[in-house]
Amino acid sequence: MSVQAPGPETHVYSPVELNREVRLHIEAGFPRLWLAGEISNLARPPSGHLYFTIKDARSQIRCALFRGNAAGIGFKPENGMEVLVRGRLSLYEPRGDYQLIADGMLEGGAGALSQAFEALKKKLEAEGLFDESHKKPLPKWPRRISVVTSPSGAAIRDILETINQRWPGADVRIYPSQVQGEAAPAELIRALSAAERHRYGDVIILARGGGSLEDLWAFNDEQLARTIHALETPIVCGVGHETDFSIADFVADVRAPTPTAAAVAATPDGPALRLQLDRLDQQLSRAMDQSLQRRMQGLDFVERRLARQHPERRLDELARRNGELSRRAEIAVRRQIESRERLLSGHLARLSACHPRRQIERAERDVGSLKLRLDRAAKSRLERAGERLGSTLRALNAVSPLAVLERGYAVVRDPEGQALTQRDQIKKGSPINILMDQFEVDAEVTSEPRERRLK
DSSP: OOOOOOOTTSOOOOHHHHHHHHHHHHHHHOOSEEEEEEEEEEEOOTTSOEEEEEEOSSOEEEEEEOHHHHTTSSSOOOTTOEEEEEEEEEEETTTTEEEEEEEEEEEOSTTHHHHHHHHHHHHHHHHTTTOGGGOOOOOSSOSEEEEEEOTTSHHHHHHHHHHHHHOTTSEEEEEEOOOSSTTHHHHHHHHHHHHHHHTOOSEEEEEEOOOOTTTTGGGGOHHHHHHHHHOSSOEEEEESSTTOOOHHHHHSSEEESSHHHHHHHHSOOHHHHHHHHHHHHHHHHHHHHHHHHHHHHHHHHHHHHHHHSOHHHHHHHHHHHHHHHHHHHHHHHHHHHHHHHHHHHHHHHHHHHTOHHHHHHHHHHHHHHHHHHHHHHHHHHHHHHHHHHHHHHHHHHHHOHHHHHHTTOOEEEOTTSOBOOSGGGOOTTOEEEEEOSSOEEEEEOOSOOOOOOOO
């Protein structure tokens, strides 16, 4: 039988590619798990890591426990020892070896689960996951409640019945999950994460009925504990019976001994509140009756006072007061008019003394005087300015270069009009410009500059 070569559409794996993909599938497909068996092929290299095999009567698996985790196991592993190992499945790519990367180990036999429980409890307690400062208060009047549990167990029936009796107005949403077995921790984490993400419930109830330590072991998962600790929604944990404790109980905001007790903790006592409202209603009715009686007594008193004060008497008294007030008002108005007349006469006298014609005459006299003063000041100022201008012109003429040119001197300049005053500015053959008093002329230097000779 001949085998055809793969076509271009077929992906051909190299060993490293295949081992990498297998490792990724193994690590993604298996959560952290516990493995029980006997130690064999134990190796302790100088690095401090432990390499060994866990086997039973029919199979075995390679394991690695690195130094950081090996230092905290609390006993010395030996070949032939029965142990309980916790870790994640992986693949060692260079050799293609399937193995368990362990992060914890307990001595096997009776009490192994209890040891694991105490070890995890001590670890999380040291990290502060159980601190009271992290506990959130439960809502006093929850409108919606999220429940994470098995939809087919007795716990959900007890919870729904208790909520219906105590707080029937609350809406309940169930987030179903397995509560027992290897897949239970991952499902519980998924359900809690969904309840937190949806923000439906004002409070979350995490519950399961009673069972053995093995049955309740899903609630002792470390990742589940960290998920509960990270929730922003308050959570009540009711797992097992009163004597059962789980890691989830210690991390939750409120621990209830049973699922029913968890429903009680999450809801107010509706019947008791109804009785209290009835008592308050009765008290209010009595208070209203008493207030009404007091108001009626007050009304009777007012009626008796009105009977003693007949309206006709009141009208006569008001008429007399009205007459008196009218007389006083007339006198006050007359006095006010007389006062205003005297004030007006005074104003007219002052106004006559301040007639605008007189003020205009005074203003015209003042303007004439000021005009004469202004003319004299302007003439004097112009004379002084003319004298200063003549003096300045004479001084400028004395120092003017034009006056120097008038005496027969000249200014030698380059073609750009710059005066040439230094010897090194003039070269033989250079064009120059000579400025005289009345004219200028262009010329050319015919010899090199030489020392000046004085006669």
